[in-house]
Amino acid sequence: MLDDRKLAVLRAIVEDYVSTNEPVGSKALVDRHNLGVSPATIRNDMAVLEEQGYIAQPHTSAGRIPTDKGYRLFVDRLSTVKPLSAAERRAIETFLSGAYDLDDVVGRTVRLLAQLTRQVAVVQYPSLTRSSVRHVELVPVAAQRLLLVLITNTGRVEQRVIETSNDVSEDSITHLRALLNTCLDGCRLGDVPTAVADLPAQVPFEDRAVAAAVLSVLLETLVENHDEKIVFAGAANLAAVDFSQGLRQVLEALEEQVVLMRLLGEVGDSSNTLTVRIGTENPDEGLQSTSVVAAGYGVGNQTLARLGVLGPTRMDYPGTMGAVRAVARYVGQILAGS
Amino acid sequence: MLDDRKLAVLRAIVEDYVSTNEPVGSKALVDRHNLGVSPATIRNDMAVLEEQGYIAQPHTSAGRIPTDKGYRLFVDRLSTVKPLSAAERRAIETFLSGAYDLDDVVGRTVRLLAQLTRQVAVVQYPSLTRSSVRHVELVPVAAQRLLLVLITNTGRVEQRVIETSNDVSEDSITHLRALLNTCLDGCRLGDVPTAVADLPAQVPFEDRAVAAAVLSVLLETLVENHDEKIVFAGAANLAAVDFSQGLRQVLEALEEQVVLMRLLGEVGDSSNTLTVRIGTENPDEGLQSTSVVAAGYGVGNQTLARLGVLGPTRMDYPGTMGAVRAVARYVGQILAGS
DNA sequence: AATTGGCACTCAGAGGGAGGGAGTGCCAAA
DNA sequence: TTTGGCACTCCCTCCCTCTGAGTGCCAATT
Numbered sequence: 196m197l198d199d200r201k202l203a204v205l206r207a208i209v210e211d212y213v214s215t216n217e218p219v220g221s222k223a224l225v226d227r228h229n230l231g232v233s234p235a236t237i238r239n240d241m242a243v244l245e246e247q248g249y250i251a252q253p254h255t256s257a258g259r260i261p262t263d264k265g266y267r268l269f270v271d272r273l274s275t276v277k278p279l280s281a282a283e284r285r286a287i288e289t290f291l292s293g294a295y296d297l298d299d300v301v302g303r304t305v306r307l308l309a310q311l312t313r314q315v316a317v318v319q320y321p322s323l324t325r326s327s328v329r330h331v332e333l334v335p336v337a338a339q340r341l342l343l344v345l346i347t348n349t350g351r352v353e354q355r356v357i358e359t360s361n362d363v364s365e366d367s368i369t370h371l372r373a374l375l376n377t378c379l380d381g382c383r384l385g386d387v388p389t390a391v392a393d394l395p396a397q398v399p400f401e402d403r404a405v406a407a408a409v410l411s412v413l414l415e416t417l418v419e420n421h422d423e424k425i426v427f428a429g430a431a432n433l434a435a436v437d438f439s440q441g442l443r444q445v446l447e448a449l450e451e452q453v454v455l456m457r458l459l460g461e462v463g464d465s466s467n468t469l470t471v472r473i474g475t476e477n478p479d480e481g482l483q484s485t486s487v488v489a490a491g492y493g494v495g496n497q498t499l500a501r502l503g504v505l506g507p508t509r510m511d512y513p514g515t516m517g518a519v520r521a522v523a524r525y526v527g528q529i530l531a532g533s
Numbered sequence: 534m535l536d537d538r539k540l541a542v543l544r545a546i547v548e549d550y551v552s553t554n555e556p557v558g559s560k561a562l563v564d565r566h567n568l569g570v571s572p573a574t575i576r577n578d579m580a581v582l583e584e585q586g587y588i589a590q591p592h593t594s595a596g597r598i599p600t601d602k603g604y605r606l607f608v609d610r611l612s613t614v615k616p617l618s619a620a621e622r623r624a625i626e627t628f629l630s631g632a633y634d635l636d637d638v639v640g641r642t643v644r645l646l647a648q649l650t651r652q653v654a655v656v657q658y659p660s661l662t663r664s665s666v667r668h669v670e671l672v673p674v675a676a677q678r679l680l681l682v683l684i685t686n687t688g689r690v691e692q693r694v695i696e697t698s699n700d701v702s703e704d705s706i707t708h709l710r711a712l713l714n715t716c717l718d719g720c721r722l723g724d725v726p727t728a729v730a731d732l733p734a735q736v737p738f739e740d741r742a743v744a745a746a747v748l749s750v751l752l753e754t755l756v757e758n759h760d761e762k763i764v765f766a767g768a769a770n771l772a773a774v775d776f777s778q779g780l781r782q783v784l785e786a787l788e789e790q791v792v793l794m795r796l797l798g799e800v801g802d803s804s805n806t807l808t809v810r811i812g813t814e815n816p817d818e819g820l821q822s823t824s825v826v827a828a829g830y831g832v833g834n835q836t837l838a839r840l841g842v843l844g845p846t847r848m849d850y851p852g853t854m855g856a857v858r859a860v861a862r863y864v865g866q867i868l869a870g871s
Numbered sequence: 872a873a874t875t876g877g878c879a880c881t882c883a884g885a886g887g888g889a890g891g892g893a894g895t896g897c898c899a900a901a
Numbered sequence: 902t903t904t905g906g907c908a909c910t911c912c913c914t915c916c917c918t919c920t921g922a923g924t925g926c927c928a929a930t931t
Contacts, residue, residue, distance in 0.1 A: 218923090
């Protein structure tokens, strides 16, 4: 349907439009790329491309700009992910390895990605349900108050206060703590509910109430954190772009956790897969003039969460995809190493 | 120097300009406010006000707009903080009391303040150095790995992993934990260094190395967190405003922790004091066309951190100040109650 | 059948008055 | 000190023209 030259033309249009932000005409095309044919020929090709919906003209007698469908074809068949330079890789590595804390890792990552791509970066905290228990701690902080601390293999720490109806002895706590840790050590958080199901049966009768309270808080913690935390950075980079639907809508969308969630997409099990969502492919109303490049990251081949970049549809896809992929890999390494 | 009527004129100019976003002329003034004099009189007054630098004209034959100096006078002498309506107070209270976590309190606060004022809200996490120790916990997580958990009276929880050079017995840990808690219970974090100074002397010789490791990590934690965490929300509200220096600069400034820090100002000991910084009074380059309304918040009469709002100099100062003050008070209450 | 040069046509955007109108400063009178 | 009158200033808007990049189509060429 589309011969090689027409594809080359589309590629050239996308590249030129991305770099100049102006509709590209037939003459400009043959000047900048040596296509070996005349402008008239290109015009014929462009007419076909337009008919098929890959490009459009803002008005009669202007050059062409790619449509969402055009970008899609470009991403799928006409471009390759552009690897980062050695210097960039080194910069990423040193910057990320300076982190001392999960918060810090995520914070550095999101800033790094924003700077690298000059767009808005979005990073999701590693999923609780997919990571596993490294340690559970139970601490008495007052007469009828316990603190439950949960440490995961991704370095995430959750804590909750538990109110008990009567005093609990030091021994009971020690016993309960030991039980919890035997039950849960290495256990995937998603499996915690089943793992603790028969735990109450193992505690002496007088401690049942306490055990129940602890378990209910523990399970509640897992549920509450099902809606994951997400952060973004680089909003200033949006100011340089002009959106058809207005900057405001985009900023508003960015401040909605739920929208950000949907934006990054599902956490599939296949790690390292780059997802690109272009313009109207985007589920959210306010983001129909933006594109999202996202990838999963995690430890080993286990995807724990996703991160990505949001920018105008008129975006350097190969470069952005390269940056997202690289950062996702390095974050995985950092998490594994910590 | 300025008689009552001239002040009234300035007040009217500020109010009109804030609500209409258009230079206000002498005729419009007498129409909207019943000043009881003719436009010509007002013109004379305005000439004086302009000469003194309180107002300016964008061009000849346009109305006047307040200068930063004019806003300053308005805030200092011509306006009173506008209390929130009962409904608003209730909304704040119910919204904030739903929080279950320090992160959640701060997150809710910043979103609430942004929505209430329709501007950018900035909230600083409660200072570590000014809060005090509620509990210290020491948890073995692996053979040569301890976890130090520090819980403050503001609900903040810090944790750090400690690597030890040799194995540590359960007993040693229990002993060390007890020692730490006796030393530190209720101790202001700023006083921790002196409080633990003679602690190593109290542990048996074979545990000295471990104690030293723990203490060094503990002190390090306090220092690291001296640069406090700050969050903001409501960037979308900026899009509605047009800044002379460009939205971009403002957004960039907002993403710099350091700038945000300076923006809120020093944490003075006098709680509840509203600080207003107008336009060029602002230290930061990119924020010279914005104003900041900030207040301290804390538990009791102890200021733990600050929060505030950033918007265009053309801002509803009485309303914004009311909202900031109210939110600061409620956050303090929530923190005290949790 | 594909490619090419030629040519008329279209239309966004820049540039340039013209007119309206809001607002001012100044002055003389009350 | 206040007021009405008046001439003046200039920003903004509307409208017009003109230019030029870019197009579609057609007939000629390969």
